[in-house]
Amino acid sequence: MTDPRKPSVLFVCVHNAGRSQMAAAFLTHLAQDKVEVRSAGSAPAGAVNPAVVAAMAEAGIDITAQTPKVLTTEAVQASDYVVTMGCGDACPVFPGKTYLDWALEDPAGKGVEAVRPIRDQIKTRIEALIAEIDATA
Secondary structure, eight states, rough: OOTTSSOEEEEEEESSSSHHHHHHHHHHHHHHTEEEEEEEEEOOOOOOHHHHHHHHTOHHHOOOTOOBBBOOOHHHOOOSSSESSOOGSOOOTOOOOOOOEEEOOOOOOOOOOHHHHHHHHHHHHHHHHHHHHHHHH
């Protein structure tokens, strides 16, 4: 059950194996218990991208236990912020939610060297999102 005092954020990308996993991990790590965090994909992969796992480990965040999850209407309804990253029209829209679309390169099929700049862009955006959430709390 969601905590009514705690803002919630849903990160969505196609496979929930890269960008949305990194974003969820950074928000969980940086906001600690101030924000409820979830992630999902419109067509989830079988596992999180190993290069993404390695890049996050370099940043001191272990996401080895994470698994891609399917996007549900309930997850969108339960979130205050919905951050999409390349899932197009697959994400349902509900009034009263804050929708953000982050144009980020897809790390699928790339090595850790190519994932690092994507990871760093996501971290910067997460820091700005935390500031926005704090400002509206």
